[in-house]
Amino acid sequence: MKFDLIVIGAGPGGIFTALEAASRGLKVAILEKNKRIGSKILVAGSGKCNLTHSGKPKEFLDKYGENGKFLKVALNKFSPDKLKDFFKEKGLPLVLVEESGKYFPNTFSSLDVVNLLNNELLKKGVKLFFNVVIENIEKNEELFFIKSKDIEFSCDKLMIATGGKSYPGTGTTGEGYIFAKKLGHKIIPPQPALAPIFIKDYKFSELSGISFPQAIISFWKKDIKIIEKKGPILFTHTNLSGPGILDNSRYVEHDTKIEINYIYEKYEYALKKFIEEVNINGKQSIKKYLSQYILPERFLKFTLQLLEVKDETKIAEISKLKREEILKYISSNKLEITKVAGFENAMVTKGGVSLEEINSKTMESKIVENLYFAGEVIDIDGDTGGYNIQGACSMGVLAGRSM
Numbered sequence: 001m002k003f004d005l006i007v008i009g010a011g012p013g014g015i016f017t018a019l020e021a022a023s024r025g026l027k028v029a030i031l032e033k034n035k036r037i038g039s040k041i042l043v044a045g046s047g048k049c050n051l052t053h054s055g056k057p058k059e060f061l062d063k064y065g066e067n068g069k070f071l072k073v074a075l076n077k078f079s080p081d082k083l084k085d086f087f088k089e090k091g092l093p094l095v096l097v098e099e100s101g102k103y104f105p106n107t108f109s110s111l112d113v114v115n116l117l118n119n120e121l122l123k124k125g126v127k128l129f130f131n132v133v134i135e136n137i138e139k140n141e142e143l144f145f146i147k148s149k150d151i152e153f154s155c156d157k158l159m160i161a162t163g164g165k166s167y168p169g170t171g172t173t174g175e176g177y178i179f180a181k182k183l184g185h186k187i188i189p190p191q192p193a194l195a196p197i198f199i200k201d202y203k204f205s206e207l208s209g210i211s212f213p214q215a216i217i218s219f220w221k222k223d224i225k226i227i228e229k230k231g232p233i234l235f236t237h238t239n240l241s242g243p244g245i246l247d248n249s250r251y252v253e254h255d256t257k258i259e260i261n262y263i264y265e266k267y268e269y270a271l272k273k274f275i276e277e278v279n280i281n282g283k284q285s286i287k288k289y290l291s292q293y294i295l296p297e298r299f300l301k302f303t304l305q306l307l308e309v310k311d312e313t314k315i316a317e318i319s320k321l322k323r324e325e326i327l328k329y330i331s332s333n334k335l336e337i338t339k340v341a342g343f344e345n346a347m348v349t350k351g352g353v354s355l356e357e358i359n360s361k362t363m364e365s366k367i368v369e370n371l372y373f374a375g376e377v378i379d380i381d382g383d384t385g386g387y388n389i390q391g392a393c394s395m396g397v398l399a400g401r402s403m
């Protein structure tokens, strides 16, 4: 079966490529290994589907780490505003959740997003092939040949939009890398990102569920601070999670340590304040003194217990060493990272098809003419907050438009 364009993978990157190319008159087919489109859209935002984020395209770029600048053209061509317009025009307006800056469909239902996109694909005449297991991809001078178990396809243009390797249960098992490599592309080793972080001798199991809305997190390699960010963190039963951790897990390498400041005040300043307070009101209890930091009660109790200080101890009676220990613990708690959670629990994949070999103005391969890439399969991963779906859609539109 011959098409102008075949898209492999029916995630946001593939779907928006197909919609855009079909509206420009191309005969398009999507090959999807699942039995429906948008398996990852369905789980996005815990089923509510956080599609994009507030802010201008320029502010978006640093949400994708060092590689963000690659997305400049794509985000300008199909900006967050254009994505919002798209859904509004189709009858599913997006609403902003003010506190987080995240946009969701007004029904807060991923299924509504998937149904809408499915209808749009059908309206545009895109042929959908489900349960397709691709066995081989080859190219001669003019055409790509895609062999599946049951059917053989050929096309003038090929889009690989197979996603990354994370959440393999949704269909993303990394075959896109194999296809790209076979066609001559370099692959930056895929790694789990937007993933919880495991800590050596993790002590916070009993504090599972406690979160800090604006902790300061820094990552250290030997004695050098690699990066410092602010963000919500969450203690889970087995690891550190929450957007502040997930968004920055991409910076974790071998031998990285994490430092957490739970009180938004530098250690030196907190120490100076403590000493002054001993002179002013040394009789107050340590528990009362620390209550100024609005720390969760259970965390405070746990910290004092861990450092063997009784809640009611007067601050004037706390030794120099002990007060330093307490303040260090809450303002610069350095922890040894053992690993980042694996692909099963990572929301996205870092690494993928090297950006050096993709034209950021068209999403076309610089190596193989008429071969395109969009979405998580390439070496781009964004923070939590709608940046990944927006990025994939923007790349898809850019590719479809330049075909």
Ligand SMILES: Cc1cc2nc3c(=O)[nH]c(=O)nc-3n(C[C@H](O)[C@H](O)[C@H](O)COP(=O)(O)OP(=O)(O)OC[C@H]3O[C@@H](n4cnc5c(N)ncnc54)[C@H](O)[C@@H]3O)c2cc1C
Pocket: 008, 009, 010, 011, 012, 013, 014, 031, 032, 033, 034, 037, 038, 039, 040, 041, 043, 044, 045, 046, 049, 050, 051, 052, 132, 133, 134, 161, 162, 163, 164, 166, 167, 170, 171, 172, 173, 174, 175, 176, 346, 347, 348, 374, 375, 376, 377, 385, 386, 387, 388, 389, 390, 392
């Ligand atoms: C639990 C979870 C929640 C998330 N929540 C959000 C969120 O709220 N907001 C946000 O912006 N991002 C979120 N993300 C990330 C976001 O879903 C992805 O980054 C985005 O879907 C990537 O789009 P994509 O088009 O590149 O690929 P995907 O959406 O991953 O789609 C790739 C498609 O290709 C298919 N495929 C793979 N290999 C083959 C093959 N060999 N043959 C045929 N088909 C194949 C897969 O089955 C899949 O359908 C979340 C991710 C997870 C795991």
